[in-house]
Amino acid sequence: MLPALDILRTALGIVIDDKERQGHVVTGLREELAGMPDGYDAMAEFARRVADLPLREDWPYIEPSDLEGIWAECDPSRPLGPIAEVDLEDASRRAEAAFLASVCGCILGKPFEINPTLDELREALEPTGEWPLRDYPSEQAVRSLRMCHPQWIECVRERIRYVAPDDDINYRIIAMLLLEEFGTSFTSQHVRETWLWQLPVRVTFGPERTLLAKSAMASIWEGSSPDLDEWVRVLNPMDEFCGAMIRVDPYGYACPGNPALAAELAWRDSSFTHRRTGIYGSMFAAAAIATAMVERDRLAIFDTALKFVPRKSRFHEIVADCLAEVRKASDWQDGYWRIHLKYGGHDHCRIYQETGTLINTMRFAEDAGHGICIQVSQGNDTDCYGATAGSLLGAFFGPGSLEPRWLEPFNDEMHVALALFFERSLSRVAKRMGALPKRIAAGITGGVDLYSPTAMSSTLSSSGNPAESE
Numbered sequence: 001m002l003p004a005l006d007i008l009r010t011a012l013g014i015v016i017d018d019k020e021r022q023g024h025v026v027t028g029l030r031e032e033l034a035g036m037p038d039g040y041d042a043m044a045e046f047a048r049r050v051a052d053l054p055l056r057e058d059w060p061y062i063e064p065s066d067l068e069g070i071w072a073e074c075d076p077s078r079p080l081g082p083i084a085e086v087d088l089e090d091a092s093r094r095a096e097a098a099f100l101a102s103v104c105g106c107i108l109g110k111p112f113e114i115n116p117t118l119d120e121l122r123e124a125l126e127p128t129g130e131w132p133l134r135d136y137p138s139e140q141a142v143r144s145l146r147m148c149h150p151q152w153i154e155c156v157r158e159r160i161r162y163v164a165p166d167d168d169i170n171y172r173i174i175a176m177l178l179l180e181e182f183g184t185s186f187t188s189q190h191v192r193e194t195w196l197w198q199l200p201v202r203v204t205f206g207p208e209r210t211l212l213a214k215s216a217m218a219s220i221w222e223g224s225s226p227d228l229d230e231w232v233r234v235l236n237p238m239d240e241f242c243g244a245m246i247r248v249d250p251y252g253y254a255c256p257g258n259p260a261l262a263a264e265l266a267w268r269d270s271s272f273t274h275r276r277t278g279i280y281g282s283m284f285a286a287a288a289i290a291t292a293m294v295e296r297d298r299l300a301i302f303d304t305a306l307k308f309v310p311r312k313s314r315f316h317e318i319v320a321d322c323l324a325e326v327r328k329a330s331d332w333q334d335g336y337w338r339i340h341l342k343y344g345g346h347d348h349c350r351i352y353q354e355t356g357t358l359i360n361t362m363r364f365a366e367d368a369g370h371g372i373c374i375q376v377s378q379g380n381d382t383d384c385y386g387a388t389a390g391s392l393l394g395a396f397f398g399p400g401s402l403e404p405r406w407l408e409p410f411n412d413e414m415h416v417a418l419a420l421f422f423e424r425s426l427s428r429v430a431k432r433m434g435a436l437p438k439r440i441a442a443g444i445t446g447g448v449d450l451y452s453p454t455a456m457s458s459t460l461s462s463s464g465n466p467a468e469s470e
Contacts, residue, residue, distance in 0.1 A: 001213075002040060004044065005038045005039075005040070006097060006437060008040075008043050008047075008196060008235075009036075009043070011237050012031060012033055012043065012046060012047060012050065012235070013030070014237035014238065015041065015047070015050055015051075015235065015236070015237050016029050016030055016033065016050060018237060018238065018239060018240065018303060019050060019053055021240075021271075022063070022240070022276060023055050023056050023059035023061060024054065025053055025054050025055070025056055025299055026053065026063050031048065032046070033046065034276065041245050041339070045156075047234050047235040048234055051233050051234040051235075060156055060312070061312055061313055061314055061317075062310060062312040062313070063276045063277070063280075063310060063313045063314070064310065064311075065103075065271065065276055065279055066271075066277040066413070067267050067271075069284050070267065070279070070280075070283075070310055071120060073310035073313070074307060074308055074309065074310055074311065075305065075306075075307040075311060078259075078260065078304075078307035078308060078463070079149070079259065079260060079304070080260050081258065081260060081292065081309075082257045082258045083236070083258070083259065083291065083295075083304070084234075084257045084294040084295075085255045086257045086259075086293075086294060086437070086441075088256075088379075088437055088438050088441060089398045090398070091256035091257075091437040092094060092236050092394050092398045092434040092435065092436075092437050093398060093434065094253075094293050094394065094398045094399070094437060095253035095254070095256070095293075095325055095395070095433050095434045095436055095437055096254070096373060096430045096431060096434030097368070097394035097395070097397070097398055097399045097400075097401065097402065098252075098253055098289065098390070098391045098392075098394030098395040098433075099172065099249075099250075099322035099391070099394070099404060099429070099430050099433040099434070100247060100252065100390075100394060100407060100426070100430050101368040101369075101371075101372065101390035101391065101393050101394035101402050101406075102168075102169075102172065102387045102388070102390035102391040102394065102402070103163055103169060103387070103390070103410075103414070103426065104368075104369070104372055104390055104402065104406040104407065105372035105375060105376070105383075105385075105386030105387045105388075105389050105393075106166050106168045106169060106383045106384075106386055106387035107136070107160070107163060107166075107383075107410075108133075108136055108137075108155075108372050108373070108376050108382075108383075108386050109361075109372075109375070109376040109381075109382030109383035109384070109385070109387070110149060110151060110152070110154075110155045110164065110166060110382070110383040110384030110386075111135070111137055111148070111149050111152040111155045111156060112142075112145070112149070112376060112379070112382040112383075113381065113382050113383045113384075114145060114146070114147050114148075114149060115347055115348035115379070115380060115381070116145070116379040116380075116382070117340070117344075117379045118333070118336055118340070118377060118378055118379050119416065120145070120146070120379065121133070121376075121377055121379055122377075123144075124141050124142070124144045125143050126139050127141075127144070128140050128141045128144075128363075128394065130157040132373065132377065133373040133376060133377050134159060134373060135405075136155065136156065136157040136160060136409065137156055137157065138156060138157055138158065139156045139158050139159070151164055151166075151256070153375070157409065159410040160410065161409070161411060161413070161414035162410055162411060162414060162415055163359075163410050163413065163414035163415060163426055164389075164415060165203070165248070165415045165416055165417045166383060167203055167204065167205065167208075167228070167417075168246045168383060168384055168387040168388070169414070169416060170198075170199065170203060170416055170417055170418055171246060171247035172247070172249055172250055172387075172433075173270065173418060173421055173429065174191075174194055174195070174198060174199075174247070174418070175247060175248065175249070175250040176250045176429075176432060176433055176436065177194060177198075177421070178190060178194060178269075179251070179254050179265075179436055179439070179440065180193065180432070180436075180439065180446070181445055181446055182445055183439070183440060183443060183444070183445040184261065184265060184440060185445075186242070186265075186268060187267060187268060188228050188269075188271060188407045189228070191268070191269055191272045192211075192215050192226075192272060195208075195211075195215065196212070196215055196219055197210055197418075197419060197420055198418045198419050198420055198421065199212060199418065199419070200417060200419065201213065201216070203417040205243060206237070206238040206241050206243050206349070207232070207236050207238055207239050207241065207243055207244075207273040207274055207278070208273055210235075210236050210237065210273075210362055211231060211232060211236070211272060211273045212224075214231045214340050215231075216338060227368070230273060232271070232272065232273060232274070232275060233275070236273075236275075239273070239275045239278055240274065240275065240276055240277040240278040240350075240351070241273050241274075241278060241349040241350065241351070242268030242278075242281060242349045242350070242351050242354065242381060242384055243273060243274065243278070243349075244266075244269065244273055244274040244278045244281065244282040245270075245278070245281035245282045245285050245384075245388070246285075246384045246387065246388065247269055247270065247282065248262075248265070248266040248282045248283075248285055248286040248287070249289055249387075249388065249391040250433060250436060251265035251266050251269070251286040251432075252285070252286045252287070252288070252289025252292075252293070252391065252395065252437075253287075253289065253293075253395070253433055253436050253437065254390075254436035254437055254440045255286075255290045255437075255440065256290060256293035256294060256437050257290065257291070257293060257294040258290055259286075259287035259288075259290045259291045259304055259305060259307075259308060259355040260287075260308065261290075262286040262287050262289065263283040263284075263287040263290075263292035263308040264284065266282040266283045266286035266287075267279060267283055269282065270282035270283070272442075276313070276315075277314060277315045277349070277351055277352075280309045280310065280313055280315040280316070281315065281351045281355060282307065283308050283309060284305045284308065284309050284315070284319070284355065285305075285388055285391075287304065287305040287307075287308045288301050288302060288305035288358075288392060289391050289392055289395050290303075291304045291305060292362075292392050292395040292396040292411065293395045293396075295396075297298030297325065298362050298363055298396070299326070299327060299359070299362070299363060301362065301392075301396070302319075302323050302359050302362070303323070306319060306320060306323070312417065314352070315351070315352065315355075318343060318346075318347055318352045318355075318356070319352070319355050319356065319359075321342070322339050322342075322343070322352075322353075322355065322356030322359055322360075323356075323359055325338040325339060325342070325356070326338070326339070326356070326359045326360045326363050327363075328438060329360065329363070329364075330366035331364060332360055332361070332374050332378075333361070335360035335363065335364065336357065336360060336378050338461065339353055339356035339357060339360060340353065340378075343356060347380055348380050349380075349381050349384070353380060354380050354381055354384075354385045357375060357378040357385065358375065358385060358388060358389055358392065360374070360378065361374045361378070361389045361392075361393070362389075362392055362393070362396070365393055365397075366400040367393075367397055367401040367403075368390065368393040368394050368397050368402040369401070369402050369403050369406055371389055371390075371392075371393040372386050372389055372390050372393065375389035375390075395413040407426070410426055412425055412426050412427050413425070413426065414426045414429065424446070
């Protein structure tokens with residue numbers, strides 16, 4: 001079954017908008033699409049043509065998506081190996097703290113994931129005495145927002161009983177599974193296979209859902225050899241959104257003091273679904289987390305991470321400017337307005353403003369709990385960037401930087417939307433995250449998850465798939 005033609009037409013319209021933002025010549029394409037008769041052949045040909053549009057002659061940016069091209073455009077002074085000696089015991093504790101703070105930041109931001117601004121959040125929280133934000137929000141505050149996130153009821157302080165399922169947390173666990181099973185040698189094919197075994201389609205969004213759907217269709221014919229580059233290049237709307245950036249934190253945990261390796265692992269994961277800015281954001285985040293494990297100068301963390309992004313890209317230009325603005329800011333609210341007034345048009349999931357707010361959070365956070373409150377208060381994609389901020393803060397401040405009150409409401413229970421991951425203890429998952437630096441340093445892979453995708457695949461292929469025998 002092919003997608004309905006009206007869905008294809010809508011997706012093509014979004015791709016044209018994407019291409020225009022990416023500097024391509026789109027003159028006349030919207031009119032051509034509007035006048036195109038329904039038909040799969042015509043739309044397929046149009047989609048491939050749109051994928052190969054030329055850039056405008058005046059486009060000033062150079063934005064490769066292949067790893068060799070990215071490295072060629074990055075700062076040649078970037079560190080190619082470890083930037084500091086690493087105490088693996090300390091790194092393990094920091095990785096565990098980073099994951100726990102990431103979970104708390106995610107759940108703190110989840111009720112507010114309606115693309116709010118700082119002003120909207122303040123208007124909702126002030127009447128209940130919850131501004132500035134210091135804790136999980138009350139039901140009264142959340143109900144006063146212009147709309148409620150579908151999962152708000154699991155994430156307000158009167159009702160929290162466990163870690164609610166969320167895509168950010170799903171992806172962090174998947175990255176952990178990839179590292180446990182394949183170490184630093186995993187590939188995009190491993191990412192694809194793991195997703196097929198683990199991810200229900202309704203818990204994915206944007207390019208993740210698109211690539212998962214393409215993978216599912218191809219899996220019907222097991223002998224096929226999919227062209228993953230073609231999949232992500234053609235008919236893949238929103239290929240610069242934040243979905244890849246929210247997946248890569250464990251690569252930073254696993255590579256303390258080695259931003260180059262963290263960034264490369266992030267590329268392997270993110271390039272399965274994203275291009276250009278979508279990849280750069282993921283490499284930047286992983287490199288920043290890896291650096292935060294060893295660097296004590298807060299803003300130097302981001303100076304280092306930017307070296308792993310092409311210097312003539314939009315991402316580098318905007319994030320470097322945000323970094324300069326945060327350096328001049330007097331407090332976190334001043335930093336927010338300096339960023340928002342320039343880049344407020346890049347709202348929910350569009351990476352640029354949100355990356356600036358991460359830098360702002362890191363500069364002014366007093367500890368991990370205070371920092372996730374600052375991050376969520378800056379709005380936009382509150383759960384995704386609350387989670388990423390938590391990783392950075394936990395990696396930087398280390399264990400003890402998150403008061404027990406942030407974790408106690410979960411009762412050490414987490415719910416995830418993964419098909420073959422049955423661990424429900426938050427503390428045990430955190431210990432596995434904390435083990436990543438030692439495992440990667442020792443080159444250990446395998447032997448952790450009885451229900452890994454590879455193990456299940458091997459079992460089914462040797463014993464026969466029950467579904468096929470009915």
